[in-house]
Amino acid sequence: MTETAGALREPWPDLRLQREGVGLGMWIFLASEVLFFGSLFCGYAVYRTFNVEAFRIAGAHTEIVYGSINTVLLLTSSLTMTIALRAATAELRNLTLYCLAATAALGAAFVLCKGLEYHEDLKQHLFPGLHFPLSPPATQMFWGFYWIMTGIHAVHLTGGIVVVLVVFTLFKRRVIPVQGSTMEGVAIYWHFVDSVWLVLYPLLYLAGRP
Amino acid sequence: MTDITLPFVPPLDAGGESYLDEGHTILSWLTTTDHKRIAILYALSITVFFFIGGVAIGLVRLELISPTGLFLTSDEYNRLFTIHGIIMVWFFLVPSIPATMGNFILPMMIGAPDVAFPRLNLMSWYLYVGGAAFTIYVLFSGGVDTGWTFYPPFSSDYSHSNVIGAAAGVFIVGFSSIATGVNFLATIHMLRCPGMTWLRLPLFAWSMYVVSMVMVLATPVLGMSLLLISAQRLFGLPIFDPSAGGDPLLFQHLFWFYSHPAVYIMILPAMGVVSEVFTCFARRRLFGYGFMVFALIMIGVVGFMVWGHHMFVAGQSPLANLVFSFLSFIVAVPSAIKVFNWTATLYRGHIGFEAPMIYALGFLGLFTIGGLTGLFLASVPIDIAATDSYFVVAHFHTIMVGGTVSAFMAGIHYWWPKVTGKLYNEFWAQFAAITMFLGFNVTFLPQFVMGWLGMPRRYHYYPDVFQIWHILSSGGAVILGAAYLMPLVYLTWSLFYGEKSPDNPWHATGLEWQTPSPPPKSNFLRPPRIDADPYDYHDFGRAAETGDESRARPQGDAS
Numbered sequence: 001m002t003e004t005a006g007a008l009r010e011p012w013p014d015l016r017l018q019r020e021g022v023g024l025g026m027w028i029f030l031a032s033e034v035l036f037f038g039s040l041f042c043g044y045a046v047y048r049t050f051n052v053e054a055f056r057i058a059g060a061h062t063e064i065v066y067g068s069i070n071t072v073l074l075l076t077s078s079l080t081m082t083i084a085l086r087a088a089t090a091e092l093r094n095l096t097l098y099c100l101a102a103t104a105a106l107g108a109a110f111v112l113c114k115g116l117e118y119h120e121d122l123k124q125h126l127f128p129g130l131h132f133p134l135s136p137p138a139t140q141m142f143w144g145f146y147w148i149m150t151g152i153h154a155v156h157l158t159g160g161i162v163v164v165l166v167v168f169t170l171f172k173r174r175v176i177p178v179q180g181s182t183m184e185g186v187a188i189y190w191h192f193v194d195s196v197w198l199v200l201y202p203l204l205y206l207a208g209r210p
Numbered sequence: 211m212t213d214i215t216l217p218f219v220p221p222l223d224a225g226g227e228s229y230l231d232e233g234h235t236i237l238s239w240l241t242t243t244d245h246k247r248i249a250i251l252y253a254l255s256i257t258v259f260f261f262i263g264g265v266a267i268g269l270v271r272l273e274l275i276s277p278t279g280l281f282l283t284s285d286e287y288n289r290l291f292t293i294h295g296i297i298m299v300w301f302f303l304v305p306s307i308p309a310t311m312g313n314f315i316l317p318m319m320i321g322a323p324d325v326a327f328p329r330l331n332l333m334s335w336y337l338y339v340g341g342a343a344f345t346i347y348v349l350f351s352g353g354v355d356t357g358w359t360f361y362p363p364f365s366s367d368y369s370h371s372n373v374i375g376a377a378a379g380v381f382i383v384g385f386s387s388i389a390t391g392v393n394f395l396a397t398i399h400m401l402r403c404p405g406m407t408w409l410r411l412p413l414f415a416w417s418m419y420v421v422s423m424v425m426v427l428a429t430p431v432l433g434m435s436l437l438l439i440s441a442q443r444l445f446g447l448p449i450f451d452p453s454a455g456g457d458p459l460l461f462q463h464l465f466w467f468y469s470h471p472a473v474y475i476m477i478l479p480a481m482g483v484v485s486e487v488f489t490c491f492a493r494r495r496l497f498g499y500g501f502m503v504f505a506l507i508m509i510g511v512v513g514f515m516v517w518g519h520h521m522f523v524a525g526q527s528p529l530a531n532l533v534f535s536f537l538s539f540i541v542a543v544p545s546a547i548k549v550f551n552w553t554a555t556l557y558r559g560h561i562g563f564e565a566p567m568i569y570a571l572g573f574l575g576l577f578t579i580g581g582l583t584g585l586f587l588a589s590v591p592i593d594i595a596a597t598d599s600y601f602v603v604a605h606f607h608t609i610m611v612g613g614t615v616s617a618f619m620a621g622i623h624y625w626w627p628k629v630t631g632k633l634y635n636e637f638w639a640q641f642a643a644i645t646m647f648l649g650f651n652v653t654f655l656p657q658f659v660m661g662w663l664g665m666p667r668r669y670h671y672y673p674d675v676f677q678i679w680h681i682l683s684s685g686g687a688v689i690l691g692a693a694y695l696m697p698l699v700y701l702t703w704s705l706f707y708g709e710k711s712p713d714n715p716w717h718a719t720g721l722e723w724q725t726p727s728p729p730p731k732s733n734f735l736r737p738p739r740i741d742a743d744p745y746d747y748h749d750f751g752r753a754a755e756t757g758d759e760s761r762a763r764p765q766g767d768a769s
Contacts (some may be wrong), residue, residue, distance in 0.1 A: 008578050011324040012242070017400065021326050025396040028426055032388050036430035042440070043449070051455045128447050128454070144447035148438070191307030 007180030023179040026188045027171055031097065033156075037196055040152070042204060044145050051138035058134055058142035058210015062124060066117035067205040071109050071197065077106035078194045085187040088178040093171070096178045100168045103190065108162040142208075149200055157192045164190070227252025228631065243328035244731060249314035250629075251335050255342065256302050256310065260694075262349075263297035266290045269689060271684040277674050280726075287670045288335035288355040289371065293348070296359025296376060300383050301342060303614055307479035308425075309338070309390055311621045312418045313717055314629060316394060318722035318729065319415050321403025321738035326396035334389035339385030348375040359465060360435075362450040362458045366442040373443060377436040384429045391425035394418050405740030409503070412679065412720055412744045413496060416503050417482025420510040424478070424707040426469045428514070432468035435461055452472065462524055474513040477577075478506060480617030483547060484570040487620050488552050489745040490718040491567035492559025496745045497553045505544035505551075514539040522593045531590050538588035545581050549574065564716075565639030571619035572647040580605060583658070598668075601661025604654045612650050618644065619697065626701065627715045631728040632708035646693035652686030692730040719746050750767070 012018035048055045084099035125131045126148065128140035167186055170176050211284040229246045232238070241246055270290050273282045282290070317325055321434055325331050354376040356365040365373050398411070398419050411419075441447045448454035450461050459750030465528065470560035489496050494503060518526060526534075552574055561567070587593045596602060623643075626634055665672060672680070714723040726733050 010328055011322060011326070021396055021400045024399060025327060025330075025392050028392045028395050029388070032392070032426045032430045035427050036434055039431045039434040039467070043460055043464070046460060047455060050457070054455060085496070093507055127445075132298065136452060136455075139457060140448050140454045144441070144449050144454075147445075147447060148449075152437075 007177050019181040019184050022185045023188065025032060026185040028202070029208065030174050030188065032190045033192060037152075037199075040145070040149055041199065041203070044149075047138070047141050047145070048207075051136075051141060053150050054136050054138035055142045056208050058139035059204065059206075061124070061134065062146065062205050062208065063117050063120055064205045064209070066113055067201060070113050070117075072203050073106050073110045073113065074194050074197050075121050077103045077110070078191055080106065081190045085183050088183040093178050096183070097168065100164055100171070104161050104164045105167065107157055107164070111154060111158060111161070121140075146204055149204065153193070153196055153200060156196070160190050211366055216296075219392070222293075224721075227730060228726065229731045230728055232474050232630075232731050237333050241332075242326070243332050245317050245325045245328065245331060246629075246729065246733075248331050248335055249310050249312075252305060252309040252338070252456065253314060255335075255338060256305055257302040258299050259342065259345075263294050263302060264691065264694065266294040266297070267689060270294065271687045274672075274680045275677075275684050277672050277680075279670060282670075284670045285355065286353075288357075289353030291668060292354050292357050293345075296354070296380065296612075297345065297624050299358055299472070299476075300380050301338075301345060303476040304425075305338065305383075305683040306392070306476075306485060306614065306618050307416060307621060308387075308394070308421055311477065311483065311625060312390070312394060312421075315625060315722050316415055316418050317401070318692065318725065318733050319412050319720060320398060320401065321721050321734070321740065322397060322401035323734070325393045326400055327393050330389050331393055334386045334393070335643060337386035337389065338383055341379045341381070341386065344375055344379030344382065348372045348379065351375065359469070360439055361465075362439060363460050366439050366450055371598075375441055377440050380521050381436050382567040384433050384545075387425045390616040391422035391429075394422040394741050397427065398422075403738040403740065406721075407740075409500070410740055410743055413485035413499075413502055413506075414479075416483035416506050417478045417485075420506045421475055421478045424510050424513065428471035428475070431464055432472075435464035435468070437686050438464075443679075459521070459525055461704075462521050462605045463517070466520045467514075468643075470517040470520065470546075471510075471513050473484050473606070473609070474509055476614050478509065480573065480577075480614045481506065483617045484552065484573050486718075487566045487624050488555050488721070489747065490624070490716050491558050491562045491564060491570075493747045494555050494557075494559045494745070495573050495743075495747060495750075496551070497743070499548075499552035501547055502551055505547045508544035509541060512537060512544070516541055516588075519588055519593070520589055523597045532537075533713070535590050537703060539585065542585055542588070543583060549578055549581070551648070563640070564623075564636060565634075566620045566624035567642050568640055568643035569616045569646070570624065572643065572650075573613055573616040573620065576616060576647075576650065580608030580613055583608065589660055596661065598666055599661040600657040600665045600667055604657035604661055604665045607654050607657070612654070616650075619643070622701070624716070625722075626704075626728050627711035628722060629709050630705060632701065632704045633711045634704040634708060635700045638696060642693050642700075645689060645696070649686050649689030649691075649693050653683050653690050654686070655684070655744070656680075656682040714718075 006162050008015055008018060012021060019120070080099045080102040084096050084103060087093075087095035087099060105156055121127070125133050128144050132140055134140075134143075137173055163186055170182075178180060229244055232244070232247075234243075242248060242251075267290070269282070270287065273280050273287060279287070313331065317323070351372050354369070354371045354372060354373055356369050356371070356376075359378065360373070398415060399563065438447075438449045443451050448456050450456045450460070452457045454760075485496060485502065486676070488494075516534055516538045518530055519538045522535075522572050550590065583601070587596060587605060588604060623634065623639055626632070656679040659675050660683075663669075663679075663681070665676045681749070711727050713725065713727050715727075716723075719732075721738050721740070722729075724738070
């Protein structure tokens with residue numbers, strides 16, 4: 001193994017176990033995240049059952065073009081992230097760096113696109129409150145969930161982008177070697193944020209459309 | 211994955227220097243990644259909060275001496291019992307045993323040099339401090355008056371107090387317990403020493419495993435429910451607003467989906483501690499080890515399915531009431547198994563009455579009373595009569611204070627020589643333990659009675675007939691307060707003037723005792739190895755009284 005110095009941390013005896021440990025820890029954390037988003041999905045399911053018609057009306061007003069572009073962006077970022085992970089395991093340092101940069105860029109593009117979409121939504125007053133244009137009142141519930149779900153997802157994604165950029169810098173400056181356990185955790189987290197979007201997309205953009 | 215064990219890497223500086231001598235500056239403590247030092251940071255911070263929460267409820271008890279109040283406005287009264295609940299639940303009970311004894315003892319118990327992610331461990335303490343800072347800010351900005359349960363629509367629309375600050379504090383401290391849970395799970399899975407198979411894990415390690423699981427899976431739901439409340443309060447998103455198709459009951463479902471398992475987050479570690487103490491001070495193997503492990507897991511799993519019993523009168527369907535009632539009875543079965551097995555562990559034991567054992571025996575009795583009254587409340591018709599009465603208050607305080615705090619004190623005394631290398635004063639410790647048991651009963655037995663007679667909880671003014679019970683209860687609280695202050699004095703005293711402790715003052719089994727007191731930074735001087743089942747105090751089929759005398763503890767050497 002070349003340049004593994006600095007990769008091994010207390011209290012791990014070797015890098016293979018450490019990588020496995022980081023993976024396990026991240027999976028456990030994601031189990032926690034699943035319950036975090038799960039309580040939102042549960043609330044959505046309950047309210048949709050109570051207000052089927054209102055959710056159908058409200059759901060037709062989401063910006064499906066932005067949503068679909070974002071789906072493509074995020075899925076592509078997962079592809080580049082996977083390549084980065086494989087490249088790191090195979091000790092292909094440059095490929096890892098390129099792919100990490102691409103992942104961060106695609107993530108940033110998602111956030112930008114989301115911002116444009118939010119702007120569009122606000123122009124149409126689609127924020128629950130006095131000037132809310134839709135009726136019946138329960139359409140506000142759908143849009144309440146829209147803002148909370150996409151907002152929390154965007155916060156997770158922004159966190160992910162920051163982590164990817166930090167890891168990128170550390171790799172670039174050779175502070176830590178690419179084949180350490182870091183990539184494992186970062187990749188698993190990124191895929192999770194991506195798969196949350198794969199649930200949000202149908203709930204918010206497809207549910208109200210025939 | 212299940213049977214990976216860790217080849218021991220001898221520490222580079224295999225000297226005998228204890229973890230306490232690894233640096234004496236405050237900075238060396240604030241930047242430490244040593245699980246033992248982080249445990250001590252946690253212990254100091256939760257002690258501070260324990261006494262803040264205690265003062266809050268002390269004022270409430272003083273106020274309740276008179277049926278028309280003494281010195282508080284009703285608004286101040288509401289804020290005091292709310293801050294008592296928030297602090298005691300999230301800033302004392304939830305982190306109490308896992309973050310202090312779990313952090314310190316668990317890695318040593320399984321023969322690991324540290325937890326799996328030491329820096330995450332330090333971060334969890336800083337998250338705790340961050341959440342604590344919000345709570346202190348809430349205290350100084352006038353408090354919060356929603357009760358610790360944050361029920362909407364009061365919390366989301368009508369309260370004029372600092373709900374957002376309190377919710378933010380609880381949200382952040384929740385991530386501290388998730389971090390601890392992730393760390394413990396990875397540690398137990400990956401860092402057991404050679405020979406430490408799953409069914410040789412001491413019960414305390416098992417309790418940490420199950421409690422970590424519950425922390426990781428339940429806490430995020432609390433986070434989300436507080437986030438939704440805050441979204442409604444801050445941005446007007448109508449999540450729990452009936453006029454926009456919302457339902458306040460959904461909050462109660464989400465809240466109790468966390469907060470009922472949270473009860474097990476608070477009691478399971480206590481069960482782990484007393485399992486260690488009973489075996490050591492009765493010189494007995496644990497009766498029914500396999501069943502004890504199974505019962506812990508059962509409680510953890512079934513504990514997730516009983517949250518609806520908090521909502522019997524909240525408008526839940528009768529069918530749901532029936533199902534939740536049934537499941538609540540089911541969760542009593544593994545709890546009863548544990549009580550019977552502890553009792554059977556004592557049978558024919560060579561019992562010593564050192565302070566940890568007195569606390570643990572107090573736990574056994576009070577946990578049984580708390581559990582049985584829980585069965586009353588799990589029954590729908592009785593609960594409808596007793597809902598929101600002092601009977602409920604007395605029930606959960608019997609589990610939380612009589613159970614968890616007793617076990618917390620048992621653990622503190624049991625591992626004190628290991629942690630500090632000093633012996634505490636046995637007489638004062640025994641005296642405090644007995645005082646605590648008496649004080650507890652004088653405080654809470656009257657609450658059972660007045661609750662049964664119809665005294666509602668959280669009321670500021672009450673009919674004269676209940677005054678005698680309130681006076682008894684407040685008097686008991688004074689005794690209880692004294693019993694909590696005593697350890698503060700004699701334990702601190704022992705730090706400076708206490709006798710030096712031998713490595714294994716209780717002659718206990720378990721890896722944490724096979725290393726110097728206080729332990730070196732790397733925990734062990736020699737590679738730890740396990741060749742026997744836990745609690746190897748006597749041969750099978752032979753109790754301590756007839757068994758090998760060399761394994762029995764010589765009498766009276768601890769005092």
